[in-house]
Amino acid sequence: MDGSQEWRASPRIVMKPEGKRSTGSALHWHAEEKDGKQRATFTQEKKFDLGRKRIVFGHLGVVLNVNVLLLPCVKCILFIAEHCSLRVVDHLSELCKVRFADSKGCKDFKLKRTKCSAIVCNVLAPHFSSDLKDDIGDQKFSLLIDESNDITVTKLLGIAIRFYSRSKKKIVVTFLDLVELPDCDSTGICDALKRSLKNSGLELQKLTAIGTDNASVMTGVNSGVYAKLKTEVPHLILIKCVCHSLQLAVSHATAQCLPRNLDFLIKETYNWFSHSAIRQARYKEIFSLINDGQAPLKLIHLSQTRWLSVESAIVRILQQWLELKTHFGMARHGEKCYTAEILYGMFCDKENYAFLVFLKHILGEVQRVNKKFEAEVQDPTKLLSDLLHLIDSMKSKVLIPEHHHV
Structure with missing residues (x-):
């Protein structure tokens, strides 16, 4: 940002004996407390004229001209606004005082949520909004x-x-x-x-x-x-949105052409373990016996709004097909549960396995293109090429050869 645009906050602070204070800027300062109980009061107006210092904050490229009085606060507040919740600052300021006790800057560092919120809302936000408007x-x-x-x-x-x-x-x-x-x-x-x-x-x-x-x-x-x-x-x-269009295309295609039991298989396999620690422990034991002590990866929940999320769920089920089949085979007798009986029958059906393998490759290609469109930095001409290649690939897998010209 343009360093010539100074952030102007008045350094003038007036503290009245009754504890009320007024300030020349939108920023409200906390008076230092004595023994954590009584607020320091000033019987006369105090002015701070500490000059200004130009600072640059990391990868954001933020350049601000601020009072030296604010210098320790601004860098910390910019970091918190970018990476953390404002609640963190209550503990961060105290931690800095303890861990960096030999630093004069940390010793005088006073920043809590109220002050941090005021600076973000009344100082930094107007600065960035004005800078954005000037840039446009x-x-x-x-x-x-x-x-x-x-x-x-x-x-x-x-x-x-x-x-x-x-x-x-x-x-x-x-x-x-x-x-x-x-x-x-x-x-x-x-x-x-x-x-x-x-x-x-x-x-x-x-x-x-x-x-x-x-x-x-x-x-x-x-x-x-x-x-x-x-x-x-x-x-x-x-x-x-191309990503949303791909989601809708996959959703409509699967709703019309694929068996409904596949959706049941994916959802109920996840639901079987989602609320039962005992079932998870039993499955972990079975998986460990089959795979020489390794632990299973968690099954993935199927999103209700993004059908492409089913691709990762299918991949995880196919990776653990034998282990899941063994688990449900034991659960149908041990728990005498009808859901386990149905799921065991579906895992024994080779047709379901074939459908999921087919879906894995189809959805994998769509997901690859979808993630490219979601990327922040991409070449638009390359994206068009990838999209056309996806269409040709789908045609070769789904359409009859004599209809490929459609």
Whole structure:
């Protein structure tokens, strides 16, 4: 970031005798406590004029001009904001004082959650937002949008922006905003998106393209988000998520062509062990006897929203096919469980094994291409080549030879 843009925080702090304090900036400072009980009070106004120092923070390339008074805090807060939860800072500050007692900087290091949150929200966030706005300038840009739920089941709209960075001399994709959605329909999403652009100082007419998943609320022809934005931005381009398209293609193909019992086999094999420590211990003993003391790898849960996750689950079951078959053969007599009886019969069926081997190779190729599209750094021309090669490979495995030209 441009080091010439100074972060200006007033060093002026006023502490009143009654314990109330005022400050010239958005940053609130904690007064040092005496014996952990009484707050230090100042009978007169104190001003700190310690000058400024330019710091660079690691791989982020963050350059800030800050007061020397803030220097120990800023580096720590940037690290926490990038890698940790803010709650960590309560213990981290005390740990630094204990482990680096001979350091004057650590001895005077005072940073807790309240102060850390205030600096992140009121100092660092405005600095980075302003820097991002200046970097974009009046250029055209594209947006990547998607809905999500937080831990309180509140609907949110995540927005990432793609533009040419003048400072980095390359195209970058970075976080722009996270907006709460009062309504989850296309109108609510469009309103939230426009509001976010306005707050960020960006013009809607500069928007060239949006990238979304294939949900109807986003891509609907008549009333989707893209259709509504298209009426205001005629040149707008829609880019659908290739990864999501691959997921849907695999899901529809397997739902129509593969036996339903395979889905039962994968799900119930995992469920058999998921809530029983006794069954896991018994299986571990059987696996150890068959494989000369080795421990089994855990079975993988099948995701309800991403069908390509079944590829890793299938691979794990095929690796332990004999051991699982032996376990269920013993469990059907030991536990007298009907589920174990069904699963044992399915593991004895060679047709199920053949289907899973076939699926393993098909899904393995799709997963390989899917991960390439998910990678942060890729050559677009190479991605197109990989996608076309995947289509040709699927045709050679699924279609009858005389239909390969389709």
